[in-house]
Amino acid sequence: MKATQFFVSTLKEAPADAEVVSHKLMMRAGFIKRLGAGIYSYMPMGLRVIRKVENIIREEMNRAGAVELLMPIVQPAELWQETGRFETMGPELMRVKDRHERDFVIQPTSEEVITDIARQELRSYRALPKNFYHIQTKFRDERRPRFGVMRGREFTMKDAYSFDRDLESARKSYQGMYDAYVRIFERMGLTFRAVAADTGAIGGDISHEFQVIADTGEDAIVYCPGSDYAANIELAEALAPAAPRAAGAKPLTKTPTPGKSTCEDVAALLGVPLETTVKSLVLATDEKNAAGDVAKTTVWLLLVRGDHALNEVKASKLPGLKEGFRFATVGEIESHFGCKPGYLGPIGLKQPVKIVADRTVAAMSDFICGANESDFHFTGANWGRDLPEPDVVADIRNVVEGDPSPDGRGVLAIQRGIEVGHVFLLGTKYSVAMKATYLDEGGKPQLMQMGCFGIGVTRILGAAIEQNNDERGIIWPASIAPFSVVICPIGYDRSDDVRVAADKLHADLQAIGVDVLLDDRGERPGAMFADWELIGVPHRVVISDRGLKDGKVEYQGRRDAQASTLTLAELLPTLKTKLGA
Numbered sequence: 001m002k003a004t005q006f007f008v009s010t011l012k013e014a015p016a017d018a019e020v021v022s023h024k025l026m027m028r029a030g031f032i033k034r035l036g037a038g039i040y041s042y043m044p045m046g047l048r049v050i051r052k053v054e055n056i057i058r059e060e061m062n063r064a065g066a067v068e069l070l071m072p073i074v075q076p077a078e079l080w081q082e083t084g085r086f087e088t089m090g091p092e093l094m095r096v097k098d099r100h101e102r103d104f105v106i107q108p109t110s111e112e113v114i115t116d117i118a119r120q121e122l123r124s125y126r127a128l129p130k131n132f133y134h135i136q137t138k139f140r141d142e143r144r145p146r147f148g149v150m151r152g153r154e155f156t157m158k159d160a161y162s163f164d165r166d167l168e169s170a171r172k173s174y175q176g177m178y179d180a181y182v183r184i185f186e187r188m189g190l191t192f193r194a195v196a197a198d199t200g201a202i203g204g205d206i207s208h209e210f211q212v213i214a215d216t217g218e219d220a221i222v223y224c225p226g227s228d229y230a231a232n233i234e235l236a237e238a239l240a241p242a243a244p245r246a247a248g249a250k251p252l253t254k255t256p257t258p259g260k261s262t263c264e265d266v267a268a269l270l271g272v273p274l275e276t277t278v279k280s281l282v283l284a285t286d287e288k289n290a291a292g293d294v295a296k297t298t299v300w301l302l303l304v305r306g307d308h309a310l311n312e313v314k315a316s317k318l319p320g321l322k323e324g325f326r327f328a329t330v331g332e333i334e335s336h337f338g339c340k341p342g343y344l345g346p347i348g349l350k351q352p353v354k355i356v357a358d359r360t361v362a363a364m365s366d367f368i369c370g371a372n373e374s375d376f377h378f379t380g381a382n383w384g385r386d387l388p389e390p391d392v393v394a395d396i397r398n399v400v401e402g403d404p405s406p407d408g409r410g411v412l413a414i415q416r417g418i419e420v421g422h423v424f425l426l427g428t429k430y431s432v433a434m435k436a437t438y439l440d441e442g443g444k445p446q447l448m449q450m451g452c453f454g455i456g457v458t459r460i461l462g463a464a465i466e467q468n469n470d471e472r473g474i475i476w477p478a479s480i481a482p483f484s485v486v487i488c489p490i491g492y493d494r495s496d497d498v499r500v501a502a503d504k505l506h507a508d509l510q511a512i513g514v515d516v517l518l519d520d521r522g523e524r525p526g527a528m529f530a531d532w533e534l535i536g537v538p539h540r541v542v543i544s545d546r547g548l549k550d551g552k553v554e555y556q557g558r559r560d561a562q563a564s565t566l567t568l569a570e571l572l573p574t575l576k577t578k579l580g581a
């Protein structure tokens, strides 16, 4: 490929909306072009990387026995109504109408369509197990599209769906996909971790996220350096403190804390550690009668230690909160606590409130909490003495670094990660909703056990760049680089020798199947080198009259500090070795 036939377009400066390094570099290197919020054109250079990513995924999916098909982007609403997701999915689901006012969705994922295919096509146990996948455009009307392709609204995903006759077989399919994902991300040269993930409303089943380690990642991943424990922060369990609650030593004292409504401010004012304070969060749940009207409202007070954060996923699994909760209104707060938000606490309530204490809070003594009176807190509060024991004690907080590992084999550490893949044992959620059954040996209909397996194809570009870059630009892992080798001739249009040598190397590399690009644009050397360093091509060969005079050329790997001089005879064998070609 010659640069003039291809398309190279680089920028000196990244646009102002690019916050993370991968977004900046992808824009500057001309990989993507913004069309709207979270909507990008994949420019020729970027598309080459996408295709390489797709090919690795395709090869490994096929190797694992999955079968490729392609499902439509625009899908009739009927199937989505069958599972209820047309109504229950939030505004992320893009709903559109056709000319006949019929409802459609732009697919954010394809469980409905694939389950519809499976229930028609996989009629007998003999057709199972089966795993279908496609690599297709998705649309999710994300609340906060950002970081370029990392969280787009339109993006490419590989999604696979497994169908099995029973749970045991479904677990095998799941493991097969898990292993394929490990191979896929290893081949892409990424540093990643598979972490146990929350299974949300479905519950009970297994799920893992594949997280590329990067400080800019949106997810917090928790692991134990001394064992193989790894989970995302939603799931990672915070154990109860090992030591029993100490006996209270201080009297309950109403203490003025004027204008100090946060735990941080109160701790600073009183000169005590943040760990002695307790934070109050108020929720409400409504019970409805048969007519659908609210028959009873319960107000909940969730307590976590001042330096801890509430884990909403954990809270939403508690009996009573599982069915859905909302934030309490100011009116409800005032009638139950006799106070406006800011100074709330569990002591001296006006009406019954259901109190859920985090395990850590339940083990505290002499703690500080709001006094349910503006500008006052209680110090020296003690369970059992100053207030009843909590109604519920549960793990409702995020773990923090140094917490004991749930497997008892050390303490937890936390890293940031970018979720590039997600594997999920779905069970029968969709087969029940859509009556996807097969006939067993006895001719009896049985529900299919399903799994779903996603990979964020376009997100991988961002993740790979977050892990591989320097001040000069991108450093592509060899397997997904847009080109493996760039030939930079100096004076291609002026010197016959340079042109002949560059063309020959180009032809030789092409002949052995190397993705090579010859930069015949006639750029100045400095600008030419800067472009290819920005674009991140792993290997560069510079051919100039000065070198050729001595039969030499220059080679530089993208991570090398300096160029090295090679004879023309050494060049091809050296490149072959480096490329593994």
Ligand SMILES: Nc1ncnc2c1ncn2[C@@H]1O[C@H](COP(=O)(O)OP(=O)(O)O)[C@@H](O)[C@H]1O
Pocket: 109, 140, 142, 149, 150, 151, 152, 153, 155, 157, 419, 420, 421, 422, 454, 455, 456, 457, 458, 459
């Ligand atoms: N808005 C997005 N932009 C780019 N990639 C995405 C986006 N949302 C999801 N992905 C990718 O698709 C994969 C499968 O998606 P899924 O797990 O269903 O999404 P989520 O984790 O957002 O619920 C994710 O692991 C991620 O790599």
Ligand SMILES: [Mg+2]
Pocket: 209, 419, 421, 422
């Ligand atoms: Mg996910």
